[in-house]
């Protein structure tokens with residue numbers, strides 16, 4: 353394994369409970385996502401619940417060492433499975449579970465994104481997170497640790513009881529808080545702002561990595577413009593403490609403002625450059641292979657592509673705003689993969705020539721594409737493809753790409 357950058361990124365989610373402010377804590381590194389606790393006069397409030405019953409139990413045990421007060425409410429920052437699937441552990445059957453009226457979830461049978469082809473989504477989720485990979489291959493998942501409890505994964509969700517339609521002040525048993533709609537990674541995001549402590553729980557609208565503007569597990573277009581607007585709003589709160597849904601909390605108003613503002617600036621840059629390219633009629637493949645962040649953005653440690661990725665995000669922006677058609681009438685028609693492969697063989701002068709080119713090329717992306725041609729014609733190129741993906745994974749700083757390469761390589765090795 354040569355990927356030292358991604359190994360270092362694991363320092364963003366060391367397992368432990370971190371004190372944010374008097375009576376406020378966050379549990380980092382127990383699960384893919386963080387769980388937060390706010391202690392009031394006679395009870396505590398919980399923000400998000402992790403992805404599994406096993407992780408939630410471990411977190412609750414730690415929280416009980418800090419406060420023995422009962423849990424009076426649970427708040428879901430948004431509906432993604434990694435934030436709502438440990439609720440049953442914190443829930444006693446009586447508490448309020450508060451979230452946005454736009455609440456939707458990617459958990460199957462809960463609504464929202466579950467209308468996507470669920471088997472494809474499940475398989476791609478497993479690949480993105482490297483589920484089932486050998487421990488030697490697992491570094492992290494970009495937004496959290498690879499090694500974490502899988503017991504009760506996705507099984508502890510409890511339906512929300514209270515849906516807020518407008519931003520509103522709420523009394524967390526003596527602690528003043530404001531619940532604010534802030535669409536970003538999802539349309540249904542709410543953030544929790546404690547003005548007296550200047551403490552902001554921002555959900556997944558910011559974490560210490562390039563944002564997951566597009567998730568390769570499969571996701572509908574995430575509205576980049578709204579996400580950028582929300583980041584501007586959050587930056588202007590001038591929080592002293594920022595507790596994100598993934599990665600370590602941040603302290604210091606200037607630094608937090610810079611983190612939120614530069615992430616917004618990056619999103620706007622990406623939108624602007626992709627739009628410029630599309631307006632100039634530049635093919636999307638050429639837009640995504642030439643797009644680069646300016647140095648003042650690429651140098652930010654929190655914009656490194658450990659979780660999201662610039663090229664994927666530009667592609668998702670183009671297809672999210674204009675759909676799949678790229679304006680070139682050539683692409684109004686389609687040639688299927690087998691027919692295309694047969695045409696390539698004809699062009700190359702025989703299948704042996706495709707094999708020779710596959711073995712000879714130093715371009716690993718091209719090697720994968722040639723392997724796909726061979727495999728589509730029933731040629732035994734699976735081993736070559738698996739080896740190529742493992743080589744790519746070694747130098748890939750994006751955890752989800754790395755996991756997907758290794759997951760698919762393992763599947764091919766097993767003859768699936």
Ligand SMILES: [Zn+2]
Pocket residue numbers: 385432434435556597598
């Ligand atoms: Zn999340």
